[in-house]
Amino acid sequence: MPKKNKILLTNDDGIDAPGLYALYLALKDFGEVTVVAPSTEQSAVGHAITLSDPLRVDSHKKDGSFFGYAVNGTPADCVKIACGAILPSTPDMVISGINLGPNTGINTIYSGTVSAATEGSILGIPSFAISLGTFQDPDFRYAAKFGKNLAVKMAGKTLPKGVSLNVNVPACQENEIQGIQITRMSLALYEENFDKRLDPRGRIYYWLTGQRNNFETDLSVDVAALSANRISITPIHYDLTRYDFLKTLDQWHLKQ
Ligand code: MN
Numbered sequence: 134m135p136k137k138n139k140i141l142l143t144n145d146d147g148i149d150a151p152g153l154y155a156l157y158l159a160l161k162d163f164g165e166v167t168v169v170a171p172s173t174e175q176s177a178v179g180h181a182i183t184l185s186d187p188l189r190v191d192s193h194k195k196d197g198s199f200f201g202y203a204v205n206g207t208p209a210d211c212v213k214i215a216c217g218a219i220l221p222s223t224p225d226m227v228i229s230g231i232n233l234g235p236n237t238g239i240n241t242i243y244s245g246t247v248s249a250a251t252e253g254s255i256l257g258i259p260s261f262a263i264s265l266g267t268f269q270d271p272d273f274r275y276a277a278k279f280g281k282n283l284a285v286k287m288a289g290k291t292l293p294k295g296v297s298l299n300v301n302v303p304a305c306q307e308n309e310i311q312g313i314q315i316t317r318m319s320l321a322l323y324e325e326n327f328d329k330r331l332d333p334r335g336r337i338y339y340w341l342t343g344q345r346n347n348f349e350t351d352l353s354v355d356v357a358a359l360s361a362n363r364i365s366i367t368p369i370h371y372d373l374t375r376y377d378f379l380k381t382l383d384q385w386h387l388k389q
Contacts (some may be wrong), residue, residue, distance in 0.1 A: 138288050141215050141224040141253070142265065143366055144232065145175045145208045148193050152231035152265065154197030155273035157200075159281040160228070167224070168193075171208060171245075174214060176232075179250040181207045189215055203283035208249035216256055227253030228288060230263035230369035233277045235301050235354040237365065238319035238345070239309060244314025247299055253346050254297040259287055261297055266359050267304035275310070276302040279364060301365040314358035316365045339383050 140160055144153040148170040158165050169223030172191065183206040193203040198320040202219055204211045212227055231247035236244040237336045263280045265271055279302055292298070299318075301308060325343035332338055347358040 137222075138226065138284070139222070139224045140164040140166045140284065141212065141220065141227045141258075142166050142168045142201075143170045143208055143211045143215070143227070143229050143249045145171065145178065145201050145229070145249065147174045148203045149195075150174075150231055150233065152271065152273050152276075154195070156228065156231050156263070156280050158367065159277035160284060160304055161307055163281055163285055164225075167220060169204060169211045169219055170184070170201060171211060172203035172205050172222070175207050175245045176184050176234075177243045178207045178245045179233045179243050180209050180247075180251060181211050182213065183207060188217060190214065190274060201257075208245040209252040212249050212252035214258070223256070225333040226284060227256075227258050227260035228284060229253075229260070230282065230300075230303075231280065232264035232274050233263070233271055234264065234268045235266040235359055236262065236264040236299060236320055237359055239285075239323065240353075241299055241318055241367075245278065247297075247369070250297040250299070251369070254292070254295055255371060256292070259290070259292050259297075261287065261300055263300040265302055265304055271304065272325065275307045292368075297370075297372045299355075299365075299367045299369050301359045302361045303313050305362050305363065309362055310357070310364065312364070314352055314363040314365055316353055316355040316358050316367045318367050318369065319354045319356040321345050321349055 166352045189205045191203045193200050205229045232246040250260040250262035323343040327339040352358050355365040
């Protein structure tokens, strides 16, 4: 029998999130899946890691039997501790999701889901993040099926160093999906507001709200592809250097 692929599955919505479970069910026949996920929701924590507090790893049960490891940390912590302390050997791939809600455009930066995949790529492991394009009445079944198919495909491939894939699946019916689009990340800004409110004790608090203020129409951009009911796949990388500016910056001739 061929060796099963060892898959590390994580997310940012927490170990009990339905999206993670849907993907687990889809992946378990293809690979040897180990779930290491945050014990509580960690959406929008970005690539944060825990340095000042102890990390605890608890065996987590679902329906009375062992399901995975719950970590009181961030998605990036989960990938680090899984590879560094929990798993007996390095996994063949890291998969993060399925996130409740899209991770397109600038949101990609804030996403805990995407950061888990990025952490996988930092460790040199082929990785992808997968998100469903809705926050309401999610049906993760098709996205889970697509995630599994992508995992099967990725098993025979290598990604460039430092690259991971950011996948967004539209929340429509399977037969309404208009294909797969390889995309780049939208740089459109959000129009953000702090909703100023009063708590029951009369103290002011704020709640961040926002919406995109310009609408991308170019289907090669993640946001547009997703709104056109296409599955968006963006190759992303964590090298933050802007190479074409190195020389110009050097020519500032900064003095010590
Ligand atoms: Mn999330």
